[in-house]
Amino acid sequence: MTKHDIVECIYGKYQGTLTRNVVKDIVTSVFDEIIREMSEDGEAKISRFGTFKVAERNAKQARNPRTGEPVMIEDRKVPKFKPSRYLQNKVNNLPVDDMKDEDD
Incomplete structure (x- = not known):
């Protein structure tokens, strides 16, 4: 499902009440708020849906699969x-x- 699919689904339920552009703005605002919350607090909980968290990965040494050179x-x-x-x-x-x- 894409963002466009979400907008179309919601628009279909509220057709005549909300315009497609308003629904698109609302969906975009929800995603923007999740991103903002994750970037500021490291976590965004949505009841009955789940939790978005920011995890830290340590530096590590890997290998370039093509050349075998350490990276x-x-x-x-x-x-x-x-x-x-x-x-x-x-x-x-x-x-x-x-x-x-x-949520869990």
């Missing part, structure tokens, strides 16, 4: 996602407790 890879940060128990159960077609609204 140093610097420290870096990488985004990670941990799905909530609710999302995990939905994906696996397991029963979900709709009353709970918490």
Whole structure:
């Protein structure tokens, strides 16, 4: 599913109430807020969906697969996602407790 698909799905549900451009702006704003929260606090939790975190990777020495020459890879940060128990159960077609609204 792409961002465009999300916009079209939401637009289809609210057609006549919201314009496609407004829906696109809302979806973009949600993604921008997740990115901002991750870059500032290192974590963004969304109930019943999951947690986006920033993990740190240490520097390491690797090899260029073509030449075999050693290459140093610097420290870096990488985004990670941990799905909530609710999302995990939905994906696996397991029963979900709709009353709970918490992440793992």
